[in-house]
Amino acid sequence: MKAFGESLALANEQLKILNDNSTTFPHFDDKYKLTGEDALTAGKVEILQVNVGKMCNQVCKHCHVDAGPDRKEIMTKETMQYCLDVLQKTAIAKVDLTGGAPEMNPNFKWFVDEIKKLDRHVMVRSNLTILQANGFEDYADFMAKHNVEIISSLPYYKASFTDKQRGDGVFDKSIAAIKKLNELGYGKDNTALTLDLVYNPVGAFLPPSQHQLEQDYKRELLRNFGIVFNNLYTITNMPISRFLDYLIESGNYESYMQKLIDSFNPSAALNVMCKFTLSVGWDGALFDCDFNQMLEMNLNHGAPNHIRDFDITKLEQRRIITGQHCYGCTAGAGSSCGGATA
Numbered sequence: 268m269k270a271f272g273e274s275l276a277l278a279n280e281q282l283k284i285l286n287d288n289s290t291t292f293p294h295f296d297d298k299y300k301l302t303g304e305d306a307l308t309a310g311k312v313e314i315l316q317v318n319v320g321k322m323c324n325q326v327c328k329h330c331h332v333d334a335g336p337d338r339k340e341i342m343t344k345e346t347m348q349y350c351l352d353v354l355q356k357t358a359i360a361k362v363d364l365t366g367g368a369p370e371m372n373p374n375f376k377w378f379v380d381e382i383k384k385l386d387r388h389v390m391v392r393s394n395l396t397i398l399q400a401n402g403f404e405d406y407a408d409f410m411a412k413h414n415v416e417i418i419s420s421l422p423y424y425k426a427s428f429t430d431k432q433r434g435d436g437v438f439d440k441s442i443a444a445i446k447k448l449n450e451l452g453y454g455k456d457n458t459a460l461t462l463d464l465v466y467n468p469v470g471a472f473l474p475p476s477q478h479q480l481e482q483d484y485k486r487e488l489l490r491n492f493g494i495v496f497n498n499l500y501t502i503t504n505m506p507i508s509r510f511l512d513y514l515i516e517s518g519n520y521e522s523y524m525q526k527l528i529d530s531f532n533p534s535a536a537l538n539v540m541c542k543f544t545l546s547v548g549w550d551g552a553l554f555d556c557d558f559n560q561m562l563e564m565n566l567n568h569g570a571p572n573h574i575r576d577f578d579i580t581k582l583e584q585r586r587i588i589t590g591q592h593c594y595g596c597t598a599g600a601g602s603s604c605g606g607a608t609a
């Protein structure tokens with residue numbers, strides 16, 4: 268959207284729609300009180316989720332980052348070093364690398380190496396096709412050698428739905444990449460190399476049961492392609508960025524929001540990922556989650572908002588900055604980077 272100069276590429280244009288008072292949608296903060304808590308507040312930071320850049324070799328229709336080959340935002344080595352300093356000073360156990368395609372950051376391997384030297388678990392949100400792109404052929408081996416957990420979107424176990432959302436030919440390339448990862452030991456029960464897949468709906472509806480869908484994926488992918496993986500995460504499409512654009516263009520915005528609100532689940536809301544995850548933008552700015560990052564909703568309420576000013580005590584007591592998009596995390600079985608939350 269940014270490349271085409273579309274107004275919805277701007278965070279404040281998206282927020283204008285989400286906060287439009289002419290609608291009758293209840294404010295998320297009021298609904299959240301159904302959990303029994305007064306306000307959404309963070310606890311112990313268990314995961315540092317780092318967006319190392321918006322550049323990507325794909326241009327998926329639902330991408331909440333609006334990522335693509337034309338995006339130039341990239342995390343510098345200096346900002347990565349701030350992240351490493353934070354890890355050294357804290358007991359944060361996991362680092363979740365996102366993008367764009369995280370592998371496209373020129374310092375990706377160095378960063379993973381340094382995090383592993385600090386003995387932290389590394390997760391990489393790989394889009395799979397990058398592992399077969401020119402110049403990236405050895406990245407799968409690199410990740411296996413460093414025991415990196417790989418989490419990859421595969422919107423469906425059939426080519427047509429996946430290609431519709433992620434682009435022509437993406438499904439076949441993804442299957443080929445999973446085959447290679449399986450050969451390296453990923454996705455198998457008897458190795459420590461974890462490969463998780465992510466489902467998200469190809470349209471304006473909520474995901475089905477994570478458990479049931481995982482069984483379907485495992486059966487179909489094994490039967491049709493001989494490939495295996497560990498866990499399936501179902502993720503609800505957030506009404507922001509390219510998916511918001513789709514909702515408006517297709518006339519589904521109001522009904523989708525109403526569906527999310529009607530499906531508000533207090534148990535899912537109590538486990539939203541912002542309670543235990545802190546998100547770092549490509550430029551080092553801090554956010555409650557990747558979605559707030561894309562909406563440029565910076566931390567406030569007295570919490571430091573840049574990685575260089577990291578203060579674990581303040582961050583672990585911070586009030587989370589919420590908005591109407593938070594309904595996307597709390598509908599039905601809930602949604603997070605680790606799948607359902609209820």
Ligand code: SF4
Pocket residue numbers: 323324325326327329330331332333334335366367368394
């Ligand atoms: S692969 Fe991921 S980051 Fe890249 S365009 Fe698709 S959804 Fe966005």
Ligand code: SF4
Pocket residue numbers: 539540541542555556557558559587588589590592593596
């Ligand atoms: S959108 Fe972000 S801030 Fe809102 S509930 Fe989800 S994770 Fe938390």
